[in-house]
Amino acid sequence: MLAFIKNIGGPELIIILVVVLLLFGAAKLPQLARSLGASAKEFKKGVEDGVSEEDADAEDSSA
Known part of the structure; x- marks a missing residue:
């Protein structure tokens, strides 16, 4: 599905960066x-909490 991401090179990344800069402006970046x-940090924290809860549930059911 996202196979096109593998084919993105340097010039394409520069074009994407310029478009983002034009859309949002330098002050908003x-x-x-x-x-x-912050969103990535919260996501990682949520994933870690979910994994630790699954581990706790597995230990409770095996005891």
Whole structure:
């Protein structure tokens, strides 16, 4: 499904970066990057919590 991502090279990435810069403006990019980082951090935390809950459930059922 996302096989086209493997074929993206340097020039394509530069074009994508320019389009993002034009759409959001230079002032908004740091704010967008911060919010993206915070979202990724929350996602990782949620995944880790889910895994630890599954481990706890597995230990409870085996005991």
